[in-house]
Amino acid sequence: MERRNLELTVGIFVLIGILCLAYLSLKLGKVELLGGDHYQVAADFDSVSGLKSGASVEIAGVQVGTVERIGLDPKGSGRARVYLKVQSGIKLQEDVIASIRSRGIIGDKFVLLQPGGSDTVLKPGGRIRETESAVDLEELLSKYIHGQVK
Incomplete structure (x- = not known):
């Protein structure tokens, strides 16, 4: 026994x-097994070169979400649509600016959100209107080498 x-x-x-x-x-x-406490917003960029799903979304250097998925704009504008998953405690203003940045010279890409001054809050499922695309270093070097820099 x-x-x-x-x-x-x-x-x-x-x-x-x-x-x-x-x-x-x-x-x-x-x-996250049960979806977590997040909401989704979208942003359209001319280029998302180097950005991957799962990349961090930051405000002032603090991670507030992740890139959920990347695809083409369903309206056929030829732009890339990035879907961001943001923590529900973070309120984004309607005039927030989303830009794709790089950690260092050849580091990972992430989305930086710069808060706006509007009193209107972006609703879940909304779209960020102001965006800045990633800088393509290869394209810049090519322009410099071939003398096309203005």
């Missing part, structure tokens, strides 16, 4: 350890 109690106790501790490990893995990996 004692052996059975010992096996049961060890089994319970192993199960608790596995559950703790699973919880930590989800938290450290920033995986």
Whole structure:
């Protein structure tokens, strides 16, 4: 009988350890099982060169969301539409500016949001109107080398 109690106790501790490990893995990996507390907004850019899904969305250097997905504008304008997942506690003004920036010279791309001065808040599912596309270093170097810089 004692052996059975010992096996049961060890089994319970192993199960608790596995559950703790699973919880930590989800938290450290920033995986959300139930969707989290976010809302989505979209922004259209002329170029999103180097930006990837999962890239961070920041305001003043603080991460407030992620890039959910990237596609073409459904209206056929030839622009790229970026869908941003922003924490629900963050209120974006209607005149917020979204720009694609790079960490260092050849670092990862991220979306920087610069708050506006409007009193109107952007609603979930809304669209950011003011955008600045990524700077393409290869294109700039090519223009400089071929003497097309103005």
